[in-house]
Amino acid sequence: MAERSFKKEVGQLRIPAGEEFRGEGILAVTKALLQSGVGYVAGYQGSPISHLMDVLADAKDILDELGVHFEASASEATAAATLAASVMYPIRGAVTWKSTVGTNVASDALANLASGGVIGGTLVIIGEDYGEGSSIMQERSHAFAMKSQMWLLDPRPNLESIVQAVEDGFELSEASNTPVMLQMRIRSCHVHGRFITRENRRPAFTLAEALEHPKRDVGRIVLPPASFTHEHEKVRERWPAAVKFIRERKLNEFFDGDFSDIGLILQGGLYNGVIRALQLLGLADSFGNTRIPLYVMNVTYPVIDAEVLEFCETRRAVLLIEEGQPDFIEQNLHAILRRAGCATALAGKDVLPMAGEYTTEVMRDGIQAFLAAHAPHALAPAPTAVASPPQPAAVPLRFHPKIAALATVVPARPAGFCTGCPERPIFAAMKLVEADLGEHHISCDIGCHLFSILPPFNLGATTMGYGLGAASSAAFNVKGGRRSISVMGDGGFWHNGLTSGIGNAVFNKYDGVIVIVDNFYASATGGQDVLSSRADNPNRATNNPIEAAVRGVGVKWLRVIDRTYDVARLRDALEEALTTPEPGPKVIIAQSECMLNRQRRVKPLFNSAVKAGERVVKERFGVDADVCSGDHACIRLSGCPSLTLKDSGDPLKEDPVAHVDSSCVGCGNCGEVADAAVLCPSFYRADIIHNPTRRDRLLARVRGAAIGFLQRRRAARLARCAL
Amino acid sequence: MNRITLHPGTPIRIAILAMGGQGGGVLADWIVEMAERAGWWAQTSSVPGVAQRTGATVYYLELLPESAAQAAGRSPVLAMMPTPGDVDLVVAAELMEAGRAMQRGLVTPDRTTLITSTHRSYAVAEKAAPGNGIADPNKVVDAGRAAAKRLLCFDLQQMAERAGSVISASLFGAIAGANALPFARTAFEQTIREGGVGVEASLRAFAFGFDAAAQAPADVAPIDTSRPPPQVPERAANPQAQALLDAVTRDFPAVAQPMLIAGLRRLIDFQDIAYAAEYLRTLGTLRELDERSGGANDWALTRAAARHVAVAMSYDDVIRVADLKTRGSRFARVRDEVGAKPDQLVYTTEFMHPRLEEICGALPAGLGRQLERSKAFSSFVRRHVEKGRRVRSGTLMGFLALYCAAGMRRFRRGTLRHQVETAHLRDWLARATRIAPADYALAVEVLECRRLIKGYSGTHDRGDRRFTHLMDAADQLLGRADAAATLHRLREAALADEEGQALDAQLAGLLRGPFTPLEETRRPGYAAA
Structure with a gap:
């Protein structure tokens, strides 16, 4: 398990029926899974759904009681393939990952799953990492739902609707023999809200029962001729079944309004923002009462033609609010309206931007433009303005000269990188190598180490996907003056890098250098364990060294640096790797524990040792302000948050000097870099001995007496001529 | 035609801007817990993503009384993100984040209370500049005065540290003290208590924040970024030092005196009184030059020289570093900086990396030069001596090694390094002296360029090279009307980035014709002047 504990959250999974749950969106989803009688859950962590995985990883007791199997999958492809358990057996299964990247990885398994169809309800919970705060390319998962024909839920972002969507999702899946995707937007995942719980349910049919009564049906396997049948099945049976279920169960919602000749059609996830946008136009209140009628698509795929027509036929014009591009839904609505010969005007990306996040401001402007064109009377002040909250100024203050000046x-x-991050020295070493051997082509990977592309390191040319660092150097396997370098983390390595990168490099006799950053966790996603983690995890098999795997696939030139802070050693290993005549991939495994997790692990131990009176030594770094000349060369090779600036305190030194603040964790990077790069002697390491022994104290007295004598002598001499 | 009834009830909108790891989430959670306990609807959302690793992020909250929801008969529908111009309270956990809030349009004069900590957590770009890249904090304060209905600025980070807590606690206190939310102080404090972690320290930090906000002046004072000049003392204990002091007050204009005092102090500390007297003689000559060249109004040349000549004369050699590292005051300062308690022991380890240049530099000039030229010696040093050395300055052996090195100061004037530095100084001052009568402002700039030389080894070499380039540029510029302004721009460019790209670009753009490297432009006579 990761070093962070989710005890409090696990407790929330046990809230008895009928009580109020208050908490985060993604945790509500976790609870909803248990309420739905899910039989197994799998997935691959990543923002914004890491929390779901982390909580379940710590919830073994409750999962055991309910008979729910949980797996932290090797990758999203593994997770998606796990859903195979619901193909032949009536077991509900759920998987989760960050999308669209995870969906890309999973799409092979998903396509196979969707082709054959399912008996047990399957739910793919995708954390749609789109808009502000996203760390990935801006694409839509919608395309995957369309191409494989899986249904896509995008519920209104309140906990009640989200929990309902989980339960509805399973039923919809079963009713239509189709996997269902539940889209959770970033903010919905992190939203704090409330809902009334139901009882957790044991799965109706268990995995053990399935194993005892195995079933097979060639008709469900993607092989000709069944695969051709599947395509027809999707259209003739599963789609109509889904439409029927969605309509009957009223998964999509209609909200009435005063201006009945116009309306808004929106994705469920945008609902709260649309309501606020309407409120800013004086057309709604804080409780969802709106003067403009709404058709809220909690199911964004498939689009229900009949509902669209029902909503449109009595209106002159409707506005579709669809975030992201391409405008799949808008194209679909145009087709529906045209086929039906419906004359209702459809506005959409003509008044709203084609690309980018639909913030409240963007939607307000879009709605305003729509109303101005089709129902200007709606924009006139309401005759009985019961509740008109203060309106923001028409022109935001951003254009005020003093605020515009803030740009400078x-x-x-x-x-x-965090304070004390063990990856920092790897890139400092790489900078030093570049100073010696010139610039190299560097392929990056997904993970914390990607921060090396930013200042102060400015290293790395491309990043092609998680675990694909080495693979993205594959083409550079030609004779040339310089070798290419690729970087991957332990997370990426186990995700697929071992085969896509290392195995591929061995097989194709790749001549470049591959650096594997082994920091004992999948750190970028929240510090989860991976195969090579050092922690003893009762539920997982850890401590499987990367070195053995790399050797296992045939790498001959391998260096393991077991302390990344040894900048000089890393630099030398890199230089050797770049210059050795040895053929084949040159692999360097750089190992040190993720500092964030290490601190979580070590700090409590340290504090309790101090409390217990044990002799413990704490290390911290510092800079002698009078030795530092304020050139900041150390910072340009580090960027550590704890290595900062302060006024020199010396009237002769105008420029601020380097300073290590109290957040220093004593990783040693500053000293090592100052040393390896021959920077300056201003750095010092302070060893603070807590609870010194008698021997320590005695030694300190002796040293103090001798040193103190000499220091006083010299100080007195200086004082004598002081000005 | 109205069938739909719109109900009253407007949520309080709050945005918290923080950096990953600052506890912005804790603060948001506290507000939610407090509001819910008081019978309010509370919603918070955020987009932490990878921002958890020191990036900037926004937490957004909305609070609405439960009674309003009951009156409306429906649960509220609250927004998940702030809308520009539509936020009541903006809390920034760092000064530039307050700036970011204003850039995003979240702060508006008709309704927003802006509470920000004035402390700075410098961005990498600010820290990495070879000179001073720190942004002007008063631009943010200025903008805050214009943008916010009410602006509250204090160093809430320092308050948190003083209380042994974290900034979320002092920010929470400031929100309470500013009366920015309709909850009593006890409700705030109760929330902290129920959190159960570090309660006492958090409550102390809360109280500091509360008091600061409750007593906040309506007019926010600008942040003081000035550097006070040293005081000119009345008397010196040492008669020789007194003589120097008298010379300063007698012979030099008042505007230059503080910097001269700083210079004298540095040089007495660096070498001895005689060395400081040498400095004062050099400055005396420059003062006369200043007067002759018509600078007697503000004495810019004398002031610049007072600073830079002192720095140049107190170059960082092995002796100096060893001296600074072994002082008793330094041992005490380290203890203080690392926050050691009286019953704890502190040992420091110094990171030294002696190079051939340093070793030869510390030897008598003749010998040093000979050895520097000797291939056998230099390869021996590179192989066996030039490596990282960790010196434990708190142990007897480590201390004595450094102490003895520091004791070599009596031989300093005979060292190779001293000879090199002195020649450099003479060359530089000769240039300024030659230029001053023709172009006073350019001469001042020539003196100011000395700021480029700093650091050790490679960094020092780079600074040195750039300095030489600028000196050559000064020669080429002499006679042009904009010479001083141009050299000033070049100096700024030289401090902009380490690789010197900005400088090269400017040099190419500003000087007529392609820039010629220094060897070809150096004419004989300068060094001898």
Whole structure:
């Protein structure tokens, strides 16, 4: 398990029926899974759904009681393939990952699953990482739902609707023998809200029962001729079944309004923003009462033709609010209206931007433009303005000269390596190598190490996907003056890098250098365990070294650096790897524990040792302000948050000097870099001995007496001529 | 035609801007817990993503009284993200994040209370500049005065540290003290208590924040970024030092005196009184030059020289570093900086990396030069001596090694390094002296360029090279009307980035014709002047 504990959250999974749950969206989904009688859950962690995985990983007791199997999958492809358990057996299964990246990885299994169809309800919970705060390319999962024909739920972002969507999703899946995707937007995952719980349910049919009564049906396997049948089945049987279920169970919602000749059609996930946008136009209140009628698509795929027509036929014009591009739904609605010969005007991306996040401001402007064109009377002040909250100024203050001037001072603040991160020295070493051997082509990977592309390191040319660091250097396997370098993390390595990168490099006799950053966890996603983690995890088999795997696939040139902070050693290993005549891939495994997790693990131990009176030594780094000349070369090779600036305190030194603040964890990077790069002697390491022994104290007294004598002598001499 | 009834009830909109790891989430959770306990609907959302690793992020909250929801008969529908111009309270956990809030349009004069900590957590770009890349904080304060209905600025980070807590607690206190939310102080404090972690320290930090906000002046004062000049003392204990002090007050204009005092102090500390007297003689000559060249109004040349000559004369050699590292005051300062308690022991380890240049530099000039030229010696040093050395300055052996090195100061004037530095100084001052009568402002700039030389080894070499380029540029610019302004721009460019790209670009753009490297432009006579 990860070093972080989710005890409190696990407790929330046990809230008895009929009580109020208050908490985060993604945790509500976790609870809803148990309420739905899910039989197994799998997935691959990543923002914004890591929390779901983390909580279940710590919830073994409750899962055992309910007979629910949980797996942290090797990758999203594994997770999707896990759903195979619901193909022949009436077992509900759920998987989760970050989308669209995870969906890309999973799409092979998903396509096979969707082709054959399912008996047990299957739910794919996708954390749609789109808009502000996203760390991935901006694409839509919608395309996957369309191409494989899986149904896509996008519920209104309140906990009640989300929990309902989980339960409805399973039923919809079973009713239509189709996997269902539940889209959770970033903010919905992290939203704090409330809902009334139901009892957790044991799965009706268990995995053990399935194993005892195995079933097979060639008709469900993607092989000719069944595969051709599947395609027809999708259209003739599963789709109509889904439409019937969605209509009967009223999964989509209609909200009435005063201006009945116009209306808005929107994705469920945008509902709260649309209501606020209407409110800013004086057309709604804080409780969802709106003067403009709404058709809320909690199911965004398939689009229910009949509902669309029902909503449109009595109206002159409707506005579709669909976030992201391409405008799949808008194209679909146009087709529906045209086929039906419906004259209702459909607005959409003509008044709203084609690309980018639909913030409240963007939607307000879009709705305003729509109303101005089709129902200007709606924009006139309401005759009985019961509740008209204060309206923001028409022109935001951003254009005020003093605020515009902020552009010159407010710095960009992208995410970066944490204080004491063991990956920092790897890239410092790489900078030093570049100073010696010149610039190289560097392929990056997904993970914390990707922060090396940002200042102060500015290293790395491309990033092609998780675990694909080495693979994205594959083409550079030609004779040339310089070798290429690729970087991957342990998370990426186990996700697929071992085969896609290392195995591929061995097989194709790739001549470049591959650096594997082994920090004992999948750190970027929240510090989960991976195969090579060092923790003893009672539920998982850890401590499987990357080195053995790399050797196992045939790598001959391998260096393991078991302390990344040894910058000089890393630099030498890199230089050797770049210059050795040895053929084949040159692999360097750089190992040190993720500092964030290490601190979580070590801090409590340290504190309790101090409390117990044990002799413990804490290390911290510092800079002698009078030795530091304020050139900041150390910072340009580090970027550590704890290595900062302060006024020199010396009237002769105008420029601020380097300073290590109290957040320093004593990783040693500053000293090692200052040393390896021959920077300057201003750094010092302070060893603070807590609870010194008698021997320590005695030694300190002796040293103090001798040193103190000499120091006083010299100080007195200086004082004598002081000005 | 109205069938739909719109109900009253407007949620309070709150945005918290913080950096990953600052506890913005904790603060948001506290507000939610407090509001819910008081019978309010509370919603919070955020997009932490990878921002958890020190990036900037926004937490957004909305609070609505439960009674309003009951009156409406429906659960509220609250927004998940802030809308520009539609936020009541903006809390920034760092000064530039307050700036970011304003850039996003979240702060508006008709309704927004802006509470920000004035402390700075410098961005990498600010820290990495070779000179001073720190952004002007008062631009944010200025903008805040214009943008916010009410602006509250204090160093809430320092308050948190003083209380042994984290900034979320002092921010929570400031929100309470500012009366920015309709909850009593006890409700805030109760929330902290129920959190159960570090309660006492958090409550102390809360109280500091509360008091600061409750007593906040309506007019926010600008942040003081000035650097106070040193005081000119009345008397010195040492008669020789007194003589120097008298010379300063007698012979030099008042505007230059503080910096001269700083210079004298540095040089007495660096070498001895005689060395400081040498400095004062050099400055005396420059003062006369200043007067002759018509600078007697503000004495810019004398002031610049007072600073930079002192720095140049107190170059960082092995002796100096060893001296600074072994002082008793330094041992005490380290204890203080690492926050050691009286019953704890502190040992420091120094990271030294002696190079051939340093070793030869510390030797008598003749010998040093000979050895520097000797291939056998340099390869021996590179192989056996030039490596990282960890010196434990708190142990007897480590201390004595450094102490003895520091004791070599009596031989300093005979070392190779001293000879090199002195020649460099003479060359530089000769240039300024030659230029001053023709172009006073350019001469001042020539003196200011000395700021480029700093650091050790490679960094020092780069600074040195750039300095030489600028000196050559000064020669080429002499006679042009905009010479001083141009050299000033070049100096700024030289401090902009480490690789010197900005400088190269400017040099190419500003000087007529392609820039010629220094060897070809150096004419004989300068060094001898």
